[in-house]
Amino acid sequence: MKRKTLTQYLVEQQRSANALHAELRLLIEIVSRACKTISHSVSKGALGGVLGSLESENVQGEVQKKLDVISNEVLLEANEWGGHLAAMASEEMETIHLIPNRYPKGEYLLLFDPLDGSSNIDVNVSIGTIFSVLKAPASASGRDINESDFLQPGRTQVAAGYAIYGPQTMLVLTIGQGVVGFTLDREMGSWVLTHENLIIPEDTKELAVNMSNMRHWAPPMKRYVQECLDGTSGERDKNFNMRWIASMVADVHRLITRGGIFMYPWDDREPNKPGKLRLMYEANPMSMLVEQAGGMATNGTSRILDIEPHALHERVSVMLGSKNEVARVTQYHLDAAT
């Protein structure tokens, strides 16, 4: 069977009724090419001198790994010159990155978590890159983009995706027409369409959550997880399985492939922080993918894609995946709030 490449898929989408804009197509091609480069560095590991940390910290006070910085540079350089972007923003940069004046500018805004799952780099566990695409607001035409132009709710994203650097390197993408997956054919150097229509089953018996934080959670979170742990001897009357990779990309990839619920909730260690994960670089793109695959994504009480962001590096509590489980844990939070 002759399989489609990413380029063929995108050209077909461009020609179809819901025509994909040519600049957006170029953007996706360029991001996917950058992910190939990152994948190559990741796979070299110690041989490429890419493991370990730097002296620096990012804007969120996290120690930067060499690969965080390398991946950020690869994405910036790849996307600067194409003429498709107005500006970029990254988890690893304090403020937005404008397109240098020597290059033409386009109408899209690109946001990324260049290397997700940093704590797994040095231990050879799956990591990834997450990206989100917005349109620059019409009011920005004729002037420089500023940070507030990025502060749009996730439902306005025109595309989102991730690359996962695991046993296989894959690219999982949505342009608002469902979710598709491509596998990197290393010999040919091309992304090949291997997963045509990824759907998350509504029910699941698998949860992903960092249980070591349980004592810090709010009562509705504790209630939901405790009921799962009780299995057939409790309220739920079914046994659950648990997985926690600590790379959101890998945990989300598993639930996009076979269902599951992923949670990184608020906890009382830093009560003023809504959560650990970042709204613009992690929660929004993953929520668009999950909804496009038939799942659900909330912060415990509201749909993530409807949250009005107030800051580029804003954090959020995240519960996403199989619809019926996300609806249940959300209901527990709503019940507790009334």
Ligand code: AHG
């Ligand atoms: P990043 O490496 O981009 O900072 O993201 C790490 C995130 C996410 O990928 C993962 O789900 C979570 O942090 C793991 O956190 P814990 O180590 O607290 O479990």
Ligand code: MN
């Ligand atoms: Mn991340």
Ligand code: MN
């Ligand atoms: Mn990261």
